[in-house]
Amino acid sequence: MTGPATPPLKSHTAAPDRPTAAEQPVPAVADRAAKGAARQGARSALRPDPRPSDGRHPIAWLHITAPGRGTVPTAMSVCACGRNRSAVGRRHVLALIDAHTAHRTTCPLRKNEGRNAA
16 A cells, blocks of 8 residues: 655755845834924924932832731841841831941942032
């Protein structure tokens, strides 16, 4: 018993004699719309920041989660100097809050803050 003839798995095509130019892509609809908007006088320049900075930025963060009665509170203290602490449970969270407050006086990033404020 013989089965149907199967076509060959590979087909060899001849290589072209010289390179051909690649097809140029058709511009997308969004590109056309952007060009039309520019012709209509749409503003493309960036606007200045409406909230100018006064040079201050946050250095330390204290995140406390106390969801409600009967649940365990958690806290996390993170500072830009590299200090990263966390606590679970009421007693440990209260201790972390005190440690976070104390770290404000010893943080190396806050050393110059008093001189700049004056």
